[in-house]
Amino acid sequence: xxxxxxxxxxxxxxxxxxxxxxxxxxxxxxxxxxxxxxxxxxxxxxxxxxxxxxxxxxxxxxxxxxxxxxxxxxxxxxxxxxxxxxxxxxxxxxxxxxxxxxxxxxxxxxxxxxxxxxxxxxxxxxxxxxxxxxxxxxxxxxxxxxxxxxxxxxxxxxxxxxxxxxxxxxxxxxxxxxxxxxxxxxxxxxxxxxxxxxxxxxxxxxxxxxxxxxxxxxxxxxxxxxxxxxxxxxxxxxxxxxxxxxxxxxxxxxxxxxxxxxxxxxxxxxxxxxxxxxxxxxxxxxxxxxxxxxxxxxxxxxxxxxxxxxxxxxxxxxxxxxxxxxxxxxxxxxxxxxxxxxxxxxxxxxxxxxxxxxxxxxxxxxxxxxxxx
Numbered sequence: 001x002x003x004x005x006x007x008x009x010x011x012x013x014x015x016x017x018x019x020x021x022x023x024x025x026x027x028x029x030x031x032x033x034x035x036x037x038x039x040x041x042x043x044x045x046x047x048x049x050x051x052x053x054x055x056x057x058x059x060x061x062x063x064x065x066x067x068x069x070x071x072x073x074x075x076x077x078x079x080x081x082x083x084x085x086x087x088x089x090x091x092x093x094x095x096x097x098x099x100x101x102x103x104x105x106x107x108x109x110x111x112x113x114x115x116x117x118x119x120x121x122x123x124x125x126x127x128x129x130x131x132x133x134x135x136x137x138x139x140x141x142x143x144x145x146x147x148x149x150x151x152x153x154x155x156x157x158x159x160x161x162x163x164x165x166x167x168x169x170x171x172x173x174x175x176x177x178x179x180x181x182x183x184x185x186x187x188x189x190x191x192x193x194x195x196x197x198x199x200x201x202x203x204x205x206x207x208x209x210x211x212x213x214x215x216x217x218x219x220x221x222x223x224x225x226x227x228x229x230x231x232x233x234x235x236x237x238x239x240x241x242x243x244x245x246x247x248x249x250x251x252x253x254x255x256x257x258x259x260x261x262x263x264x265x266x267x268x269x270x271x272x273x274x275x276x277x278x279x280x281x282x283x284x285x286x287x288x289x290x291x292x293x294x295x296x297x298x299x300x301x302x303x304x305x306x307x308x309x310x311x312x313x314x315x316x317x318x319x320x321x322x323x324x325x326x327x328x329x330x331x332x333x334x335x336x337x338x339x340x341x342x343x344x345x346x347x348x349x350x351x352x353x354x355x356x357x358x359x360x361x362x363x364x365x366x367x368x369x370x371x372x373x
Contacts, residue, residue, distance in 0.1 A: 004103030006063060007096065007125065008072040010056040011109060011117055013085060015076035016040060016049045026092045027074040028100070033057055036074055048110040052133045056108040059131065071100040077117070083208060089117050093124045104128040167191070223287075227280030231273040238269030249318075249326050257321055264314035271307025275300050291366075294359040301351025305344035312340020 010033075017023045021039040037053040044050075053074055060072035075092045077085025097105075106129045107121060121127060168188055175184035218225045245265030250258050278300035285293040318326055319333025328336065 005101055006068060006070045006128070007100060007102035007105045008056050008060045008063070008070055009093070009096075009105050009107055009121070010049075010052050010072075010074045011089060011107065011121070012049050012052075012074060012076040013082065013089070013117055015079045015085060016044070016047055017053075017074060018076045019079040020044050020047065023076075025074070025076040025088075026096050028071070028096060030057060030060055030072055033060075033072050033074050048133065052108055052110040055131060055133045059106055059108060071102060073100075081208070082116075083205065083212070086117055086120060090120045090124065093121055097125045106131065108133065164192075164195075222280070223283045224277070224280030227276045227283075231277040234269050234273035234276060238266035238273065241269055242266035249323050251324050253321075253323075257318070257323065260314050260317050260321075261323075263310065264318055267307055267310045267314065271303055271310075274303045274307075278303060290362050293362060294355045297358050298351045298355040301347050301354070305347035305351070308347065309340045309344035312337040312343075315340075 012025075015025070017027070017036055017040050018025060020043040021036065023036045023039060027033050027036045033053055034057055037050055037057070040047060040053070041050045056072050056074065060070050063070040073096050075089055075096065077089050079085075096102075102125060105121065105125045105127050107118070107127050108131045110133045118127070118130075168184075171184040171187055172181065175181045242262035242265045245261050246258060249261050278296060281296040282293065282300065285296045315328050316333040316337035319328040319330045319336075
């Protein structure tokens, strides 16, 4: 019994073969892959994906010389939208695997972003080997300067390497002109911290997904598009209210009181924004997707519970810190945290009960439809 057929696969996540060389994915077969590599090399001789494709062809030739019956393919994603590109890669990998009948895969990449799709490929076919192609560079100073120049000309790199220092210097210049250099330090520290949290929690992917969802609701004429806009306005008001509370009550005593004051003042507006978004989902689910209505309903009640408990908790914490002019006294803070806990539990309980009632209602509707059929 012969060994299972092997697919030599090169993934171009940012779709340079399509963006630069106008080649449609997937590219299957040695001759087609060789032609794609030549076209990409002519379009951009310095692209590392060229070397990765040639490496895939070389691996295919070695397996062929060893008496195996391999297949080689190149698949591109999306040059601008990685979420859509990853979905495209998953679909094309499944099509290629079914078409060639391969049971295992040798993945050839140039490292970096291409290896983010490794779990996607593993869900479609067993990966028996990974080959990383590293392009040798000139070791002298001229080569190093050339590499740095090319890196800085890359928009993905320049946004991080040039924009952040540029904004930092600009903020310091403006703050010194206004004789308040400490303002620049606070803004820069907050900006760097926010950026690290933004990338650390993958909020860029979340925001990109939300933008795609908003565009989809607009094109399909869904009510949730209107509630999305309302939620954004409420969130902006929350930021403004939090900033105003900081100016009125924060005495510079530390980061923790500053965060608590901002949350105390903004949390109800943020909760209202989330509930507004949830309201749009409830209406859309009721009109178009009744099977998801129960999830949309309970989501709004859980958000209300979280918002009420967060307001009560921050009120109690801040009332015990003896901040200047803070309107909540310690006795009132205790009352707020008790009321917040009770109110949050009631909201959650009502949401669970209503979810069950909606679930049974939808089940009755579906059962009635099946009986008519």
